[in-house]
Amino acid sequence: MEHDLIIRGGTVVDGSGGPRRAADLAVGGGRIAAVGDLGGAAAREEIDAAGLVVAPGFIDAHTHDDQAVFADPAMTPKVSQGVTTVIAGNCGLSLAPRSYPGVGAPPSALLGTPAEYRFPTVAGYRAALEESPAALNLALLVGHSTLRIDAMDNDIDRPATAAEIAAMADKLDESLAAGAIGLSTGLAYPVAKAAPTDEVVALAQRLPAHGGIYTTHMRDEGAAVLDSIAETAEIGRRSGARVVISHHKCAGEANWGRSVETLAAIEAARETLELDFDVYPYTASSTVLLPDWAPQARRILVTWSDPHPEMAGRELAAIAADWGCDRDAAIRRLMPAGAIYFTIDEGDLRRILAHRRAMVGSDGIPGDRHPHPRLWGTFPRVLGRYVREAELLTLEEAVFRMTGLTAQVFGLAGRGVLAPGNHADLTLFDPATVLDEADFDHPKRPARGIHSVWVAGQAVWRDSTATGARPGRFLARGEGRG
Numbered sequence: 001m002e003h004d005l006i007i008r009g010g011t012v013v014d015g016s017g018g019p020r021r022a023a024d025l026a027v028g029g030g031r032i033a034a035v036g037d038l039g040g041a042a043a044r045e046e047i048d049a050a051g052l053v054v055a056p057g058f059i060d061a062h063t064h065d066d067q068a069v070f071a072d073p074a075m076t077p078k079v080s081q082g083v084t085t086v087i088a089g090n091c092g093l094s095l096a097p098r099s100y101p102g103v104g105a106p107p108s109a110l111l112g113t114p115a116e117y118r119f120p121t122v123a124g125y126r127a128a129l130e131e132s133p134a135a136l137n138l139a140l141l142v143g144h145s146t147l148r149i150d151a152m153d154n155d156i157d158r159p160a161t162a163a164e165i166a167a168m169a170d171k172l173d174e175s176l177a178a179g180a181i182g183l184s185t186g187l188a189y190p191v192a193k194a195a196p197t198d199e200v201v202a203l204a205q206r207l208p209a210h211g212g213i214y215t216t217h218m219r220d221e222g223a224a225v226l227d228s229i230a231e232t233a234e235i236g237r238r239s240g241a242r243v244v245i246s247h248h249k250c251a252g253e254a255n256w257g258r259s260v261e262t263l264a265a266i267e268a269a270r271e272t273l274e275l276d277f278d279v280y281p282y283t284a285s286s287t288v289l290l291p292d293w294a295p296q297a298r299r300i301l302v303t304w305s306d307p308h309p310e311m312a313g314r315e316l317a318a319i320a321a322d323w324g325c326d327r328d329a330a331i332r333r334l335m336p337a338g339a340i341y342f343t344i345d346e347g348d349l350r351r352i353l354a355h356r357r358a359m360v361g362s363d364g365i366p367g368d369r370h371p372h373p374r375l376w377g378t379f380p381r382v383l384g385r386y387v388r389e390a391e392l393l394t395l396e397e398a399v400f401r402m403t404g405l406t407a408q409v410f411g412l413a414g415r416g417v418l419a420p421g422n423h424a425d426l427t428l429f430d431p432a433t434v435l436d437e438a439d440f441d442h443p444k445r446p447a448r449g450i451h452s453v454w455v456a457g458q459a460v461w462r463d464s465t466a467t468g469a470r471p472g473r474f475l476a477r478g479e480g481r482g
Ligand SMILES: [Zn+2]
Pocket: 090, 091, 186, 217, 246, 247
């Protein structure tokens, strides 16, 4: 029997967390056909992987790629890192189901210009992506803020009424039935700030019947981060849903070092609750530019500005100096705008990243003119800087938290582990050279050391170039083996 592809002589790190081993890997019909000594087997294409690691394609646990898969289906920022699946619809914001015609309150701009693509239903979004696939797979969360803007006609500075909650819950049910994998919230943002815990619980209670997950950009990631973890755990307990805390951090210098407390609180909550979290490997955050968040940051970089596009990539302090005004006045002149906030301690980042339940998620913002480098660098940065250079975690452990753990937590069947019968989503990289090249000054540089990337057995990245193949699928929860 002839396989489609055999990757020979590589070091297999299979995504389970188990030890690496020397093995060949064969692919046929988009699936992994065999892993082991395949000396007697033949294939239409063979690749010599001596010195390279064969791993499952990375699963980006936290993205805002809902629109990027249509606007830029090659998805170069992600496939160049070895990513083969993205979890979209995070932080309360999803491109579907959405009917509201306007832009909506911040952070709606994180997805890009919403007027270009509008999907009143998840079924419609899914059909559009199946008709026009991207290079990689996507699983979609439904955004609470997206539901709010629609149900409340963007009148969002108040709790939703019982009738509005019922309308949101029905939309959520319909979306989950159409293949969405869960609900996300962004309770720190103006669009959802006024939502009380009960409003979120009422929605999250719809999740268990569909096996859906609850993910949250918590209400506060700074001084009140412990209250936010308590609220998150309460939502998980009262709803019965599995929970993921998004981009866990302790923001603001006054809170540096507090990851000791937050991780202890997470461990305590885990005794009665399925609760995990994702993290990006940088000490700066990025989102919309809002005056409320400026005091937390020592330094702020502008990523885009509608009235002043020429300021993208510049320091807020320098802009304010040029304009002869203070930072607050400069922010107001730049808005609507996006920013990078330097607010996180390296020690906290390492402590969080080293935790056994920390999934890797980029939180990259694809539409930004001068994006946070995490969009292009997250996964190679973990493998290069934190595994090889800092030895903060083993290669096996890091790959597990980019693949097997993430597939398990988000319910992506048939992915995340290299085993016969699973989908042939694969990454081949050089563990001696893999490294992020994107930085805050040059945020759009592809990483080095990512040799080849396959989705469903088709190469999407090879010789430092996107191949143009678009084998990606919409991943409905639990349907991965279909
Ligand atoms: Zn967020």
